[in-house]
Amino acid sequence: MTTLPLFSFLLLIFTFIQTWVVNHALGMSSTLAVIHATGTVCGIMATVLPQSVSNSVVCYRGGDRVLRAAPSNVSFSGISGGNNTFCGIVSGGSPILCWDTAGANLSDNFAFRRLSKDRIFRSLSVGEGEVCGLGFAGVVECWRGGGSVVAQFASITAGDRFMCGILSSGFRVRCWGSSGIGGEIEAQFSNLTMSSLVAGGSHACGFRRTDGALICRGRNESGQLNVPPGASESQFSSLALGSDHSCATRSSNGTVVCWGGGSNSSLVLDYPSDEPFLTIVAGGSITCGLTRANFSVICWGSEYFRQPKILPLPLLIPGPCTSVQCPCELYLNSQRLCSGNQRICEPCSNHSPPPLFPPPPPQPPPPPTTNQTPTKNNGILSRGLLAFAIIGSVGAFISICTLIYHVWTGKCFRQKKVHNSVQPTVAAAEPPSRSSSTGMRRQGSRAMRRQRSGTSSSKHGGCDHRAEDFLLAELEAATDGFSPANKIGAGSFGAVYKGKLPDGREVAIKRGDTTQARRFQEKESAFRSELSFLSRLHHKHLVSLVGFCEEQEERLLVYEYMHNGALYDHLHTRQEPASPVHSWKMRIKMLLDAARGIEYLHTYAVPPIIHRDVKSSNILLDKSWTARVSDLGLSLRGPDGEGGYLNMAAAGTVGYMDPEYYGLQQLTTKSDVYGLGVVILEVLTGKRAVYRDGNGEVGVGGGEPSSVVDVAVPRIMAGEVGAVLDARVEAPVMGEAEAVELVALMAVQCVRPEGRDRPTMTNIVANLDRAFNLCTSTMTSHGSISFSLPSE
The missing domain is CATH 3.30.200.20 (Phosphorylase Kinase; domain 1)
Incomplete structure (x- = not known):
């Protein structure tokens, strides 16, 4: 019974380590990708930015143009670039989405095409025309001329119309594809076992398994096989291979060295030799690196980058976000860069990681006795007993304190x-x-059960x-x-x-x-x-x-x-132009307050609670205009464990009710997320959840009923956020504009049809907090970058 879980755990660890190989080429998945024919560079964006509520993909095109790849509300674990195309793996391993950069006009966002949605992939490689994914069992699936191969691989890499990989059994190189160069490379590696391999236009390089030496094979028309003398895995780490050149980063300090380039060598070799990089990628004659200093991107080596250039991309993540326990170290504050509760792991070095606790200082051996001679083992035993005694004493002390606490607070519990x-x-x-008679007994004993002064109900005093x-x-x-x-x-x-x-x-x-x-x-x-x-x-x-x-x-x-009534009334029934609700800053603040209340129910209440009737009329405003969630009459204890649900008949309010809950009668915390998403759209548009008004104005008029979700979401996804905003509030400016766009993006995620695609309340609180901070700042954090939302 335990064999399968153990095997699954080991497979998960193995595949995670394989995913974190830091050698990159024309077609290996990373968080950075080069699409060389169009001079496009793409990366996976960090969620710490106000422009992103997920680890979505953002791209640079020549002329300082920054474009977002649709869908903008989906997180990706890795991307890979080729000639005109790049692809990405959605977090979780499926599906694979691909974008064509050749047909994108200057004002376009890149539209996507889905390649696979049924299989789970751990790695992805895109070449000049081929796209291949590596499954968790080591099986390769290819599209667009990638050919097919029957074998199990530890890793794969794409070149110019060929693919290569390292076999899981024997660690030999196997190549396939429409180009004969793949067969040449496989033959040249035939007697070697490799620990890693990356491909370029017509060559491949990797580290030999036996001694770590850097080996390059293939064609050498431009000097791309001329490896620096003595190059090995201990000297170099990240590799990047283009069409006619090779680059590597030094293990000691992350600086880069390149060789080859042929007629292009003056551009290829004009690299920032003093800049430390976390990782580098290449395509054609372009090489780009993600800097250690601030995760910025520097590119060089082609007509697009005749000299090293820092790209105006937003903050990118340095590695894939994962929920797996890291085998070595975490990147500092990496959880802020990832969506959900994920983290980014640093690649393991060649040296053993430092211990979690420093070793104890050496202790002098105990003095010998007449019956025993001191030995090394006795010293170890003595130190072990001492440590055990200390730990036991601390544990006993904590236990005593806990007992005293419970005895003391038990008085309050009994009262x-x-x-x-x-x-x-x-x-x-x-x-x-x-x-x-029962009623008389209740009333007669009431004086013994409560304080008539009423102070205990409003203050947390005493108990x-x-x-x-x-x-x-x-x-x-x-x-x-x-x-x-x-x-x-x-x-x-x-x-x-x-x-x-x-x-x-x-x-x-x-x-x-x-x-x-x-x-x-x-x-x-x-x-x-x-x-x-x-x-x-x-x-x-x-x-x-x-x-x-x-x-x-x-x-x-x-x-x-609550002196200021319900949020619903201020949005839909009261005509008070001077109301504090009629400012974007206050509206976002009220949404943040309400989200924090619901987050408390979902995350911090024990047991967790599902509200079941989140709507603007259940969000009340106190004397200081702080929003508070009310009416728990329909609330229920939430399911145990993440991903659980309650089977029960739907209840709630029309317009706010989760369609998944209504249709399948499966209640989850994401049902509250949907209701709050509708409230957010109400706040942005000024429209009721369901309204009748042929002119599209706030109010209840004639015409067919309209849902604010059906009306607002398509406009937001088409990049027309301004067209749906409540006209009673002045148009947002500077930081407010970015804040409102962020809130609108998040609302779209909240009302997605399937609960698993919606964010958690913790994600919502984090993003509303970012939006509110944008409103309170005098200038935007990234004012030079403007994004429009893609149409999916």
């Missing part, structure tokens, strides 16, 4: 009424007793927050007998009234529907849900519960009063 241990369900809810148990008469008095004049809205199970308690506190009181049409069990379930969750959840972006009331069939919940 308060707890509503956080049971997940409310319809089946579990018990109807209250309808006997008047933890606790919900007050109110009398129905108290709440009737606070609301003037539930006067219609005090009605301020409706929640998941009843009307909401503004009230004022005897101690002066302003509150919002939600009263369960008392009409005959409303089934008691539905009201009871919603009441138990909110009481159970809110009595244990405390966050600045959640509306706080003050107390509750249960008397006969009455069910009431008492909340903090």
